[in-house]
Amino acid sequence: MRVYLAGPDVFLPDPVARAAALKAVCARHGLEGVSPLDALPAEPAGWSALAEALRIARRNEAQIRACDALIANLTPFRGPGADAGTAFEMGFARALGLPVWAWSNDPRRFAERTRAFLGAAGRCDAEGLLVEDFALADNLMIEGAVLASGGTLTLGDVPASARWRDLGAFVRCVAALARQAAG
Amino acid sequence: MRVYLAGPDVFLPDPVARAAALKAVCARHGLEGVSPLDALPAEPAGWSALAEALRIARRNEAQIRACDALIANLTPFRGPGADAGTAFEMGFARALGLPVWAWSNDPRRFAERTRAFLGAAGRCDAEGLLVEDFALADNLMIEGAVLASGGTLTLGDVPASARWRDLGAFVRCVAALARQAAG
Numbered sequence: 001m002r003v004y005l006a007g008p009d010v011f012l013p014d015p016v017a018r019a020a021a022l023k024a025v026c027a028r029h030g031l032e033g034v035s036p037l038d039a040l041p042a043e044p045a046g047w048s049a050l051a052e053a054l055r056i057a058r059r060n061e062a063q064i065r066a067c068d069a070l071i072a073n074l075t076p077f078r079g080p081g082a083d084a085g086t087a088f089e090m091g092f093a094r095a096l097g098l099p100v101w102a103w104s105n106d107p108r109r110f111a112e113r114t115r116a117f118l119g120a121a122g123r124c125d126a127e128g129l130l131v132e133d134f135a136l137a138d139n140l141m142i143e144g145a146v147l148a149s150g151g152t153l154t155l156g157d158v159p160a161s162a163r164w165r166d167l168g169a170f171v172r173c174v175a176a177l178a179r180q181a182a183g
Numbered sequence: 184m185r186v187y188l189a190g191p192d193v194f195l196p197d198p199v200a201r202a203a204a205l206k207a208v209c210a211r212h213g214l215e216g217v218s219p220l221d222a223l224p225a226e227p228a229g230w231s232a233l234a235e236a237l238r239i240a241r242r243n244e245a246q247i248r249a250c251d252a253l254i255a256n257l258t259p260f261r262g263p264g265a266d267a268g269t270a271f272e273m274g275f276a277r278a279l280g281l282p283v284w285a286w287s288n289d290p291r292r293f294a295e296r297t298r299a300f301l302g303a304a305g306r307c308d309a310e311g312l313l314v315e316d317f318a319l320a321d322n323l324m325i326e327g328a329v330l331a332s333g334g335t336l337t338l339g340d341v342p343a344s345a346r347w348r349d350l351g352a353f354v355r356c357v358a359a360l361a362r363q364a365a366g
Contacts, residue, residue, distance in 0.1 A: 008312070010313075011312040011313040011315070012311070012312060012313075013307070013311040013312070013313075015313075051317070052317065053317035053318075053319055053323040053326075053327065054323070054326075054327045054330060054331070056323055056327070057323050057324050057326075057327020057328065057331065058327065058331060060324060061277070061278075061327075061328075061331075064278075065278075078262055078263055078264075078297065078300060078301070078308075079261055079262025079263070079264075079300075080261055080262070081261075081262075081267050082267050083267075083322075084264050084265050084266075084267050084269075084270035084321065084322045084324075084325060085270070085322040085323065085324040085325070087267035087268070087270040087271040087274070088270040088271065088273055088274035088277075088322070088324040088325055088328065089274055089324060090271055090274065091270070091271035091272055091273065091274030091275035091276075091277075091278070092274035092275065092277060092278040093274075093278070094244070094271075094274075094275060094278075095244075095247075095274070095275040095276070095277075095278035095279050096278050114261065117261060117262075118261070124196070125261075127347065128195070128196040129191070129194040129195060129196070129347070130193075130194040130195075130196075130198075132194070134234070134235065134236035135236075136236055138267065139266075139267045139268040139271070140236040140237070140239055140240050140268065141240050141243060141267075141268040141271040141272060142267060142268070142271055143236075143237075143240075144236065144237045144239070144240025144241065144244075145240065145244075145271065147237060148237070148240065148241060148244075164310065164312070
C-alpha cells in the first residue's frame with residue numbers, strides 16, 4: 001500500500017531526513033511512504049514551462065492520485081489549526097475516495113486552540129466571527145473526512161518544543177493503518 | 184452553472200445574510216451560487232445518526248460534487264493564510280476536475296504575510312521551519328490548483344477593517360467566471 005505523507009514536514013530544517021524518517025516507519029509496517037519531495041517516474045513534458053511552485057503543486061496532485069491512502073500531519077502550523085496545503089491535499093485525497101488518516105502532536109481541541117490564539121474566551125473573535133466549536137481536533141471538514149473515509153486521528157501529547165520531532169503519534173497512526181490494511 | 188461558495192464567510196456574524204449577498208452577485212451574472220449553509224435536496228438516511236459537525240462535512244462534500252465550479256474566499260483567516268476548511272474544499276473540487284476560482288481581500292504575498300505573522304524577516308521561523316516564498320498569494324497547492332484548473336485569483340486591496348465586508352474582488356471574480364462560462 002502506497003501512502004502519501006502530507007504535512008508541514010516539508011518545511012522542517014532537514015526535510016529530506018524527515019521524509020526518510022517517516023518512510024522508514026511506514027516500511028517497518030509494510031507500507032510504502034510517498035513524500036511530497038519525491039520525484040515522479042516521469043513528468044509530462046508541458047510541466048517544464050511551469051514555475052517551480054506550480055510544478056510542485058502538479059507533482060503532489062499526481063503523487064496523491066498514485067497512492068492508496070493519505071496520512072496527514074495536523075500538528076498546528078502558524079495558527080490554531082492544520083497547514084492549509086495539508087488540508088488541500090486531504091480534500092484532494094478524500095474526493096478520490098482514498099482513506100484519509102491523520103495524526104497531530106497537539107491533543108487540544110480546535111476551539112481551545114483557537115481561543116488561545118485569539119486571546120479571547122467567547123463564542124466569537126473581536127470582529128464577531130464565530131469560533132468553530134464542535135469538540136473536534138481541527139476544522140470539521142478535516143476531521144469529518146478522516147472519519148467518513150474510515151481513517152482515524154491519532155493525537156500525541158508532547159511538549160510544544162518536541163512537536164516537530166516526536167514521531168510517537170505518527171508511529172501509532174501508521175501501525176493502525178497497517179493493521180486495517182492487513183485485516 | 185452551479186458554483187460552490189467556499190470560505191470562512193460561514194463564520195461571519197450573519198452568515199445567512201452573507202450567503203444571500205454572495206448568491207445575489209452570482210445571480211446577477213447568470214450563475215447559481217451554492218452556500219455551505221444550503222440544505223441538500225435529500226440527505227442519506229444514515230446521516231441522521233452522525234454528530235452535527237460530521238453531517239455538515241458530508242453535506243458540504245455532496246454540495247461540491249453537485250456543483251460545476253468552486254469560488255474560494257482566501258482572505259487570510261486567523262493566521263497568515265487561507266482557512267483550512269476552505270483549502271480542503273478547494274482540494275476536493277480540484278480532484279473532481281472542477282474549475283477552482285478564488286478571491287482575497289489581502290493583496291500581499293504569502294511570504295510577506297507569513298513574515299509579518301511571525302514577526303521575523305528571514306528564510307525561516309524561530310524554530311527553523313522554512314517560510315514558503317514563491318511569490319504567490321497563498322500556499323502553492325492552493326494557487327497551483329486555481330491556475331491548473333483554468334481559474335483566476337482576484338485580489339482586492341481594501342483596508343483590513345473592510346476585509347470581511349468588501350465584495351469588490353468577489354464581484355470581479357464572479358464576472359470573470361461568468362464570462363469564461365459564456366465564452
